[in-house]
Amino acid sequence: MKYFWIFIVVAAGIVFPSLVFSQSFEFDNPLAEQRADPWVHKTDDGTYYLIATVPEYDRIVLRKANTINDLKNAQEKVVWNKHKQGVMGHHIWAPELHRIDGTWYIHFAAGEAENIWNIRMWVLSNPSKNPMEGEWKEEGQIKTERESFSLDATTFEHKGKRYLIWAQNVRGGNQGTALVMSEMENPTTLTGPEVVLTEPEFNWERMKYNVNEGPAVIKRSGKIFVSYSASATNHNYCMGLLWIDEDADLLDVSNWSKSPGPVFYTNEELKRYGPGHNSFTIAEDGETVIMIYHARDYKEIQGHELSDPNRATRARVVRWTESGFPDFMQYEGD
Structure with a gap:
């Protein structure tokens, strides 16, 4: 793992010029009150779907709109409810919506009704053209080499191969979570090997809890970027960044680089506390x-921070440096 201080914004508050500015978009934030871990999927026809964690941790909901701002007032539909007993019976967290080979999939985390912290990754599928319709089938658990606390799965395709990145306790005990990656045989099955991309090592990743979680993937300028979240889900929550050359072996950890400081974090002047667990989508212009x-x-x-319901979904433009790195504009509003 390599570390480089090349970001526009890091923990020390250093700011460099030379930004490539995107088209200006204004968002009616918050887009969704009491919706955490948000994921927005944009279809080829320009439809946006929002899926997120609800504060009751008991169900999975979807919204559909023609623009990002319209998600704010879109009617929400419950597409799945937790089990009353056994697995998938508690802590329904961080659902993500993906369209893979003509089928909709929801990857999410869930604990057991009788053992709420026995959290694992699960998958739902739906062959309907519209994920707000049709029947969601339970595909079962994503099995990993380590049988341990695991959550926040995200999947992406690169050069004809599909990969999964997720957060997992890899050291046992109360050692927190690392980010792990594996190639996939299909949207529900890992092929291995499972490699640890990053573990909490810096102070900003270890505030109250040792946490690396909530990965999200974006490709640009010949690189693959993975944003992730760190520390407890209070005002200490923040985002870090990994990146790799798109032609490198993704499963060779030595090819990955990591930001030694957070790239997006609390800004008290803007009343933005504990930002994180993000996803990426594309604006209506098809490029921003x-x-x-x-x-x-x-x-x-x-x-406890997990009992506080008021994490709200927000949207903001990502700008880019001339060297092709994302800038999350730490000192701008939204």
């Missing part, structure tokens, strides 16, 4: 990259 993420507008939380 939009980051969808959650944050709170206050710092002090009563009780």
Whole structure:
């Protein structure tokens, strides 16, 4: 793993010029109150779907709209409910919606009704053209080499191969989560090997909890970027970044680089606390990259942060440096 200080914004607050500015978009933030871990999927016909964690952690919901801003007032539909007993019975977290070979898939995390922290990754499928319709089938658990706490699966295709990146406890005990990647045989099955891309090592990744989670993939300028979230889900929550050359072996960890500082984090002046667990989508112009993420507008939380319902979904434009790296504009609003 290589570390480079080449970002527009890092923890020290260093700002460099030379930005490539995208078209200006204004978003009616928050797009969705009390919706965390947001994922927006844009179809080829320009339709946007929003899927996210609800604060009751008991169901999976979808919204559909023709624009990103229209997701705010779009009617929401429950497409799946937790089990009353056994697996998939608690902590329904971080669903992602993907269209793969003509079938819709939802990858999500769930605990057991009787053992709520026994969290694993699960998959639903739906052959309907519209994921708001049709029947969602339970495809079962994504089995990993390590039988341990695992969540936040995201999948992407590169050069004809499909990959999964997820967060998992790889060291046992209370050692937190690392990001792991594997090639996939199909949208529900890993082929291995399973390689650890990053573990919490810097202070900003170890605030209250040792956490690397919530990966999201974006390709640009000959590179693959993976944003991820770190630390507890209070005001310490923040985002880091991994990247690799698109022609390199993705399963060779030595080919990956990592930001030694967070690239997006709390800004008290803007009342943006604990931003993270993002996804990427494309704006209506077909080219501007939009980051969808959650944050709170206050710092002090009563009780445990996971019991606070007010992580809200927001959207913002991603700008790019002349060297082709994403800039998340730490000091701008939204």
